[in-house]
Amino acid sequence: MYDFHPYFTSDGSVGLYSPIYNDIYHSATGALTEANEKFIDPIQCRKYLNKYQVKVLDICYGIGYNSKSFLQKMYLLTRPYTASLYTNNIKDKLSVYTNEIHADNILSRISVTAIDNDKNLAFLSPFIKTGEQNIKNEKFDFEYKILEKYLKNDKNIPKPKIEKIINFLLFEKIALNYPEIFENKDIETILGNKEYSRYFDDEIKAVFWHYKYTTGNFNPFEYNQSFLHNIYYNHVSKCYKKRLKRYKLQDIDFNFKTGDAREIIKNDRNTYDLIFLDAFTPSKCPILWSYEFFKLLYEHLEYDGLLLTYSISASVRNAMAAAGFFVGNNFNPAKNKVIGTIATKNKYLIKYPLSKFDLGLLKTTAGIFYHDENLNGQNEAIIERRNLEVQNSNLMTSSQYNKKYKTL
Numbered sequence: 001m002y003d004f005h006p007y008f009t010s011d012g013s014v015g016l017y018s019p020i021y022n023d024i025y026h027s028a029t030g031a032l033t034e035a036n037e038k039f040i041d042p043i044q045c046r047k048y049l050n051k052y053q054v055k056v057l058d059i060c061y062g063i064g065y066n067s068k069s070f071l072q073k074m075y076l077l078t079r080p081y082t083a084s085l086y087t088n089n090i091k092d093k094l095s096v097y098t099n100e101i102h103a104d105n106i107l108s109r110i111s112v113t114a115i116d117n118d119k120n121l122a123f124l125s126p127f128i129k130t131g132e133q134n135i136k137n138e139k140f141d142f143e144y145k146i147l148e149k150y151l152k153n154d155k156n157i158p159k160p161k162i163e164k165i166i167n168f169l170l171f172e173k174i175a176l177n178y179p180e181i182f183e184n185k186d187i188e189t190i191l192g193n194k195e196y197s198r199y200f201d202d203e204i205k206a207v208f209w210h211y212k213y214t215t216g217n218f219n220p221f222e223y224n225q226s227f228l229h230n231i232y233y234n235h236v237s238k239c240y241k242k243r244l245k246r247y248k249l250q251d252i253d254f255n256f257k258t259g260d261a262r263e264i265i266k267n268d269r270n271t272y273d274l275i276f277l278d279a280f281t282p283s284k285c286p287i288l289w290s291y292e293f294f295k296l297l298y299e300h301l302e303y304d305g306l307l308l309t310y311s312i313s314a315s316v317r318n319a320m321a322a323a324g325f326f327v328g329n330n331f332n333p334a335k336n337k338v339i340g341t342i343a344t345k346n347k348y349l350i351k352y353p354l355s356k357f358d359l360g361l362l363k364t365t366a367g368i369f370y371h372d373e374n375l376n377g378q379n380e381a382i383i384e385r386r387n388l389e390v391q392n393s394n395l396m397t398s399s400q401y402n403k404k405y406k407t408l
């Protein structure tokens with residue numbers, strides 16, 4: 001049976017837990033909040049409104065919060081009224097209005113390449129309910145102490161939301177490009193399980209069951225847009241019918257690739273404007289944080305592109321810098337806190353450079369990075385090799401550096 005452990009995070013969005021890694025996929029203080037803060041807010045999304053094509057590479061797509069949050073943000077920028085509800089900043093409101101004309105049909109100019117080694121998660125991603133759950137009613141029955149720890153200090157987190165239209169469009173794309181979703185037993189079991197129903201959107205589920213059982217064999221080549229929309233018209237509430245009319249099947253170019261991100265990117269010839277790197281923590285999953293992997297990502301980033309990640313680890317930042325990137329902080333002024341890292345080839349895109357302290361830290365043992373020469377090593381071996389390098393190093397440790405820095 002497929003391992004699926006959902007729970008509601010504190011902003012009302014669904015998070016997952018991985019027993020294999022004994023780690024959470026999403027911040028328990030808010031999966032969607034985290035996606036916005038760490039991956040979307042630092043991007044100047046408005047600058048992409050006039051771009052002919054915006055290419056996004058979402059590494060470790062999971063249930064898709066980062067891509068969805070980006071699509072949502074771009075979508076809202078084209079809908080000034082809705083967007084204005086989401087911001088109190090007058091400047092933001094005005095620029096939203098002035099961009100309206102150019103922004104028309106932005107979704108059709110966005111192309112998302114999503115990579116994850118777990119195909120089921122991508123299939124489930126359009127069904128995940130976001131921003132609609134009253135978490136106070138949630139009964140936390142998990143044995144995962146790790147979550148409880150996070151959930152204590154979460155009281156006043158605002159509740160973000162993904163517009164349902166984004167999930168509908170994503171579902172359409174998956175249904176057309178990956179018809180095997182309708183034959184997938186894990187998906188069928190999970191979507192049919194009452195235990196999980198509070199995590200999924202009933203309307204999108206109804207469309208899934210309709211395809212699966214009412215329309216007989218699913219064959220994407222026999223489907224055309226009007227047929228798809230006819231199905232929606234039977235199952236979808238009025239409010240979404242109206243919006244779906246405005247958007248068409250081809251609106252999002254969404255490609256999902258299953259497998260090890262290293263292998264997939266090695267064989268990919270594209271370059272991207274935005275790369276989201278959301279792998280499990282470097283100390284558990286270093287294969288996606290090595291110097292060699294960052295060199296590979298360097299080749300896949302446009303000159304004005306941005307690589308974003310939640311990690312602020314010195315070893316990750318040092319590997320990025322060694323691979324040729326300019327590296328900066330993702331600083332959240334509202335929280336007065338550094339919450340991630342941004343890497344780019346164009347140094348003028350770095351808004352918050354690394355501090356003197358950060359740069360010094362890169363030269364300590366904490367800055368020793370992971371190696372994976374042929375991009376096919378195993379996590380354990382890569383960790384062991386780095387541990388040995390740290391042990392044999394003459395560099396200062398980070399705690400020695402901390403002490404020394406304080407006395408300066």
Ligand SMILES: C[S@@+](CC[C@H](N)C(=O)[O-])C[C@H]1O[C@@H](n2cnc3c(N)ncnc32)[C@H](O)[C@@H]1O
Nearest residue numbers: 025060061062063064065116117118260261278
């Ligand atoms: C922290 S979660 C990412 C959460 C995700 N961004 C989301 O919005 O749901 C890490 C993801 O990495 C995937 N993963 C782990 N190792 C991988 C690898 N070598 N290549 C591709 N994906 C990998 C896992 O399946 C998991 O979905």
